[in-house]
Amino acid sequence: MKKIILCSILVLGMLFAKEANIAAAANLQYVLQEISKEFLLTHKNDKLNISYSSSGKAYAQISQSAPVDLFVSADEEFPQKLYMEKKTLDKPQIYAQGVLVLWSANPKIKIHTLEDLDQKDIFHIAIPNPELAPYGRAAKEVLQKTKLYDLVKSKLINASSISQAHQFVSSGNAEVGFGALSLIDKKDKKISYIIVDKSFYAPINQALVLTNYGKNNSLAKEFKEFILSTKAKKIFQKYGYIVNE
Known part of the structure; x- marks a missing residue:
C-alpha cells in the first residue's frame, strides 16, 4: 500500500x-x-x-x-x-x-594596461563580435576611445560570443582577449587580467x-x-x- x-x-x-x-x-x-x-x-x-x-x-x-x-x-x-x-x-x-576585462591565459604574457595590446609577442586578440555581443561592442568602444583600434585591428579575432572569445584565449589560439569578469577563474594563477576602466565604455x-x-x-x-x-x-x-x- x-x-x-x-x-x-x-x-x-x-x-x-x-x-x-x-x-x-x-x-x-x-x-x-x-x-x-x-x-x-x-x-x-x-x-x-x-x-x-x-x-x-x-x-x-x-x-x-x-x-x-x-x-x-x-x-x-x-x-x-x-x-x-x-x-x-x-x-x-x-x-x-556587466564588467569588461582584458585577460591572458599565457603565463609568458602579463596584462597590466590596455597599452600592453601593442606588444610584439601578441599576435591575436580575441573579441566577441560587436554586432552580436554587447561585451564585444564595449570592447570595440574601448579600443576606439583609447586610440588603440588602428594599432591592433589587424590582430583582432572575432568570436561568435563572449564564451567563444574566452575559449580562444584559454586554448592559446589568442594570446589575449576581451571578456567578462564573471567568466574569469580568479583562482587560476596562470592567468592575468585587468578590469577595464568603465569610463571607456557605455555601461553594460x-x-x-x-x-x-x-x-x-x-x-x-x-x-x-x-x-x-x-x-x-x-x-x-x-x-x-x-x-x-
Whole structure:
C-alpha cells in the first residue's frame, strides 16, 4: 500500500511539473547555473532549459518566433528591440551590470594596461563580435576611445560570443582577449587580467524580458522574479557583476 501511495505521489508530481525555455547571454553561463540551482531547490520537479549564446543570436531566434519563454540578455538593446516589435508584453528590466576585462591565459604574457595590446609577442586578440555581443561592442568602444583600434585591428579575432572569445584565449589560439569578469577563474594563477576602466565604455546594463511565447508560463515568470530578487543579486555580486541594492 505504501508503495502504491508513493508511486501515486511521484506520478502526480510528474503530471504537475512545469518547464521553461530560457535564452541567456553567454556571459551568464556560470552565474546562472548557480542561480538556477538555488531556484530549483523550491521547484523540485520543474525543469529549466537554459541555452547560452550571444544576445544578438538569441534576439534573432526569438524575433523569428523561437519557443523561448524568457530572454536574459547581456544588454538592454536586444530585449528593447523585441518589445518594440511587440514580441513581449512588458518592457525589459535591468538585473545587473556587466564588467569588461582584458585577460591572458599565457603565463609568458602579463596584462597590466590596455597599452600592453601593442606588444610584439601578441599576435591575436580575441573579441566577441560587436554586432552580436554587447561585451564585444564595449570592447570595440574601448579600443576606439583609447586610440588603440588602428594599432591592433589587424590582430583582432572575432568570436561568435563572449564564451567563444574566452575559449580562444584559454586554448592559446589568442594570446589575449576581451571578456567578462564573471567568466574569469580568479583562482587560476596562470592567468592575468585587468578590469577595464568603465569610463571607456557605455555601461553594460543587462536586462531580461518575458516573451509573448512565455506570457502564460508560470515557471518562467517565477524564475524571472527570482533573478531580480535580493538572493540572486548576492550571487551576481559574487561573480563580479554590479547590482543595485
